[in-house]
């Protein structure tokens with residue numbers, strides 16, 4: 767039985783596209799029941815429509831407070847009864863009640879090697895700090911912003927002269943590889959959240975997640 771997923775986006779949806787491609791090529795045993803955006807004009811909604819996937823927009827500017835937005839978003843999501851909720855370039859901070867409701871079945875991807883650089887502008891911060899590498903981390907979503915238990919991460923070198931945009935593009939390539947892989951592990955029942963640790967095949971994953979090195983397993 768394929769894993770029923772709902773994917774939340776806010777922007778271009780390149781990670782969404784990676785999921786669409788993975789599901790269509792059989793590398794991801796999941797059905798994408800819906801793509802939901804907090805921005806009605808998000809380019810990613812076009813990608814979903816092109817793939818014949820249902821879309822919805824819950825416009826956060828139409829709500830006077832976060833709780834009302836979260837409640838409306840939760841109602842739309844639960845209408846699809848997902849096994850897994852995927853945040854893919856979703857740029858809203860979600861409240862504790864919302865996060866608790868999906869605990870253990872909601873993933874996010876953050877463009878840094880967590881726990882370094884939670885929050886925004888991660889690539890510029892890594893460059894400014896003189897780091898020699900950057901990357902992305904898939905993690906379970908918990909109440910702590912960008913702080914949930916890591917599942918998998920990928921590293922890329924920071925080259926001399928890199929600007930944030932070039933580095934972001936290099937990291938994004940890896941995001942498109944690790945995120946569908948993490949979702950596949952979940953779809954196969956291999957990946958779970960056990961307390962505050964992510965487990966793969968019954969073994970606690972490293973505190974920074976599985977170190978992806980370009981091969982799937």
Ligand code: GRF
Pocket residue numbers: 775776777778779780781782810854855856875876877902938941
């Ligand atoms: C990506 O860098 C992702 O790490 C962050 O949002 C950015 C855009 O993602 N969460 P996408 O192209 O909209 O999937």
